[in-house]
Amino acid sequence: MFENLDIFKMASGMARHAVTRQEVIAKNIANADTPEYRAKDIASFADAYDTTSSDTKMRTTRAGHVLDSTATPSGYDLFDAPGATSPNGNTVSLETEMMKSSQVRHEHELALSVYKSSMNILRTSIGRK
Template sequence: MFQNLDIFKMASGMARHAISRQEVVAKNIANADTPEYRAKDIASFEDTYRADTSNTSLRATRAGHVLESQQNTSDYRLIDTPGASSPNGNTVSLEGEMMKSAQVRHEHDMALAVYKSSMNILRTSLGRK
């Protein structure tokens, strides 16, 4: 009954997305002085989640029903971020990357809050505290 709770899958996906986006932000900051480096970002979790759930032609009802390669959610699409370039052709804005980093932290905290809240609801429904 409690094996496939979608809320936990969604919270896990939100956390993985935040981690992946933080990695991209860190790479952008690390390459802030690299000539011709183009700043990158990852599509929002909402867009990624909708794209994953829009393909409802196959649905796994038990383990092994759908091949694992078809359920790969860890690959996020990198996008170039628009912005003015410096004289050496670099498009990284440190202020913008720091703002993205704060936003990513908020997204990760939200994923943890969803997970904790769901765990509390599940424990309460089972009569445990």
């Protein structure tokens, strides 16, 4: 019953987006010295949320089924992040990735705060504390 409340779906989606983006950032950092590696990123949650509501894309029925090479397992599209290219062709900037990581931590904390606040409101409305 309560899993169909939109606020919980939104909070869950925000947390999943933050986790997926953190995975992409970690992969960028791990490949910081790899020649010709292009830094990746995913769209913001607001942009991703708008596109996931449309039925224009094929949906997977299980992990790895019809997975596009430009998509993450969570379904977010990867794109090349803008940045300067080093002499070996790598576009990863560790400073930029660390700033993104801090931003993602904040987004994840926001998702958890929304979830906790919603749970408190729900508990109050049914008379529990």
